[in-house]
Amino acid sequence: MHADKTNRMIYDYLRSATLQFAQDQYGVHLSPDLLQVQKTRKEFSGDFTIVMFAISKIAKKSPETCAGELGQWLREHYGNIVGSFNVIKGFLNIEIVSGFWIDFFVAAADQDYFRIKPTESQKPVLIEFSSPNTNKPLHLGHIRNNLLGHSLAEILKASGKQVVKLNLVNDRGIHICKSMLAWQRWGNGETPESSDTKGDHLVGKYYVLFDQHFKEELRQLSGSGSNEEDAEAKSALMADVREMLRRWENGDSEIRRLWEMMNTWVYEGFDETYARIGISFDHTDYESDTYLLGKDIVLEGVQQGKLIRKDDGSVWADLKPINLDEKLLLRSDGTSVYMTQDIGTACSRHERYEPQLMIYVVGNEQNYHFDVLKKVLDQLGFAWSDKLLHLSYGMVELPQGRMKSREGTVVDADDLMEEMYETARKTTMELGKIDEFEPDELNKLFHMLGMGALKYFILRVDPRKTMLFNPQESIDFNGNTGPFIQYTHARIRSVWRKAIESGWKTGSMAELIYLQPEKLPAKEKELLRILYEFPMVVKEAGDGLSPATVANYAYELAKEYNQFYHEFSVLHEKDVTLARFRLALSVLTGRVIKSAMQLLGIEVPERM
């Protein structure tokens, strides 16, 4: 067996061999999902472990007996990969022959080994993420969203998928009018230029200002005895906002001009932020273009009797049978709601792309919304509704709880990135290893490290889980962090440069890695084993929609390499063959680290 592209998955190989064994020797058929093959835990000797309990039960023999017999059988029939084995309780630990690892190494030395080519003519995977409102700047929550979306797109691409990244900007609606009204009333013509403020921050300022004035008005109203709800209905400010929205919807040129101007400011700000985060989109859609979509579809649904029209004219989907209550789709005045628009957008995307999957990266506070969306589409008869996938990620919380823009506890994206840059700068300068860097290079490095720390901090956590961010304690640069992994890469590159400088004949990787299998040392083998896992990790991350899988892998690999690096020398090794082998192993490790980090949207430096 060769570790070539067509047969990388040794797990599958061992699994099918075991199934064959069960069939041939015990005459039992074992369902493949009951059979567990896993990496051997560190405290035991061996590379892979087959768990015997399932077989032993069916074969009616003790787990130990089965394990022994299987081990023997594997050695006889698969001696080219199975070397030795040991049995502990119900676990069969198998040691793979060194030749297998060397073969894998030779194959992996090819630059393209880890690259999966996209299948021709396959349907794309759509992934919508970011989806900001144009009334305030991006914050930490958006950062998690953006990083997840970007990383997931990279991971899916690496698994050979065609990916289309979409952004749907919420650029209209009552909340947008609030900042517009506030600017119109109290802005005195202020612009990003005149105030030297980033456009999205300037607009955000007026959104907050509106809220302050509105609250003040409420205080006065409720002072005169009415309750809060009445007060809101009576509010002159709210009435003006609603009026502004009406004028916007009627295409009033003055309002439209104001709207366009302020949105342009915001987009300029967003572009800057996106560039700094390092994300991009294939298409950006605007709700002002799409918000009317879906109305016709809903009306058609009424005609076909799939939806209910109530006496007041409003239209509803009845989801009570599946426990989701009734959901409004058209108001009594015939206007649409958010759900209507999402129905329309989904339909038009389906027509345009015929995707194999439509992934929505949206916070878990909208779980209900997406459940309903899927069910309504299904009820309307769209068979493709099962292609919708909500990547529901958890909120980023602060020590005092959820971020609230009203209470000023929002962690601003731009501020945070600036802080990370600053921390990277300070830390790097203190260590003082990069004296010969040009200012340009320094700037790039600080950005790389600051963003690396931030991105890794966020992506290493399972997306579905609520995560905590403490602004008081700055994000670490030591331990299980982005910079730790970046540092490992820099170290490896440094070794490589030193090798070149001292006149090593490096030639091709394939020449370097020649080593007699029986001379493969344990630590090197351990590294190879981890490198071997990479394609499976990418697949797992894609299937599970979890960049965290890749992040944890990158850390494991970096940690393993650092141990190796500390314990053994590459360039000072006297055995030339072994030294060259170690050099090639280092280079390959560096490549995989770089690839893994790229899947997270993190760059790695040549030196730091």
Added chain:
RNA sequence: GGCCCUAUAGUUCAACGGAUAGAACGGAAGUUUCCUAAACUUUAAAUCCAGGUUCGAUUCCUGGUGGGGCUACCA
């Protein structure tokens, strides 16, 4: 009220139903004439509670308790 998610060292995170629950930070103690000490080594420290299923449960089920979210003719 109903529905959904969640609970692991002091803290932040890991662990397809598998073996002695891993890391990092913080704590304690070490390693630098040697390829980058943003590293490495040693050490103390955890599965919310009660049942159940299983050869085996942090993981699955039931019931509690704590935390979060959703439940608008808002977006």
